[in-house]
Amino acid sequence: MITFAHATKRYGPTTALDDLTVTVRPGSVTGLLGPNGAGKSTALRLALGLDRATAGDVTVHGIPYRALRHPLRTVGAHVDARAFHPGRSARAHLTALARYNRIPARRVDDVLGLVGLSDVAGKRAGGFSLGMAQRLGLAGALLGDPEVVLLDEPVNGLDTDGVLWLRGLLRDLADQGRTVLLSSHLLSELEVTADHVVVLGRGRLLADLPIADLVGRDAPVVVRTPDAPAPLADALVEIGHHPQVDGHGLTVDGVDVTLVGDLAHALGLRVHHLAPAPVTLEARYLDLVADDVQYRARPEERIA
Numbered sequence: 001m002i003t004f005a006h007a008t009k010r011y012g013p014t015t016a017l018d019d020l021t022v023t024v025r026p027g028s029v030t031g032l033l034g035p036n037g038a039g040k041s042t043a044l045r046l047a048l049g050l051d052r053a054t055a056g057d058v059t060v061h062g063i064p065y066r067a068l069r070h071p072l073r074t075v076g077a078h079v080d081a082r083a084f085h086p087g088r089s090a091r092a093h094l095t096a097l098a099r100y101n102r103i104p105a106r107r108v109d110d111v112l113g114l115v116g117l118s119d120v121a122g123k124r125a126g127g128f129s130l131g132m133a134q135r136l137g138l139a140g141a142l143l144g145d146p147e148v149v150l151l152d153e154p155v156n157g158l159d160t161d162g163v164l165w166l167r168g169l170l171r172d173l174a175d176q177g178r179t180v181l182l183s184s185h186l187l188s189e190l191e192v193t194a195d196h197v198v199v200l201g202r203g204r205l206l207a208d209l210p211i212a213d214l215v216g217r218d219a220p221v222v223v224r225t226p227d228a229p230a231p232l233a234d235a236l237v238e239i240g241h242h243p244q245v246d247g248h249g250l251t252v253d254g255v256d257v258t259l260v261g262d263l264a265h266a267l268g269l270r271v272h273h274l275a276p277a278p279v280t281l282e283a284r285y286l287d288l289v290a291d292d293v294q295y296r297a298r299p300e301e302r303i304a
């Protein structure tokens, strides 16, 4: 479990993290999501004791990282895809890491197998692709068989197979009761890897919810009918809703789809389509962070 209790981090005039209170729980994969500059890396750095909070506390199992007796055996982190000596082999890198942290050498082959690098274990890590480097970083994070795993943008550089593989691995770690926290600025990545999301914007907590709730909640109901939709619209207005009528039917927020179907039936309306509008995670996320995106390209600066 990772606990942020009123955690604030200021760098001079910049408030990178602003009174963040959130608990990252064991047994699920939590995604830390937010636009560039939202404070994701700062939050991870505080959890890893790489930086001190200006105010508030960040603890792992109730203990600040720096006070942990066996940090690498409690928290496994992968925050920099190329944090290894390029001339060393993957095995040599992990062996050195194990020795330095008093982790049994046999774990090296275990984690190489776990991340799928056994066949290239003797190769120079400097020649690895970004996806392979990510796997090596993950191997390092898992070396101490930690209860808490922190990963900064781990999907970066992985191909589709790699993303699916990572999803399975993280799922297994969570199912074993571990706490898994990964950051990403891309919701589409978290969609396939995380089951809970903590959304940050300008250092503040915007949302803390199961990823399914990002899609399911408040989906507007769309009705398509060849008949005039006005009677249905009037009936919805009467019970306090605000339908939007268009040429093909209407759309209405905050109402159960079965209620709309029953009303249409009672009014004798022929319904050709009745369903919640597909709200993409991306749209919900953009809604959440709309006021909190600091670095937005002006339209003319966007690449088509």
Ligand SMILES: Nc1ncnc2c1ncn2[C@@H]1O[C@H](COP(=O)(O)OP(=O)(O)OP(=O)(O)O)[C@@H](O)[C@H]1O
Pocket (backbone or CB within 6 Å): 011, 014, 015, 016, 017, 034, 035, 036, 037, 038, 039, 040, 041, 042, 043, 185
């Ligand atoms: N060492 C530092 N010195 C000064 N400002 C910093 C420092 N580290 C972060 N910041 C600022 O704090 C804010 C949050 O940065 P942070 O890197 O935590 O965001 P992020 O969500 O990880 O962004 P990204 O997705 O771009 O990596 C930004 O405004 C950033 O410029």
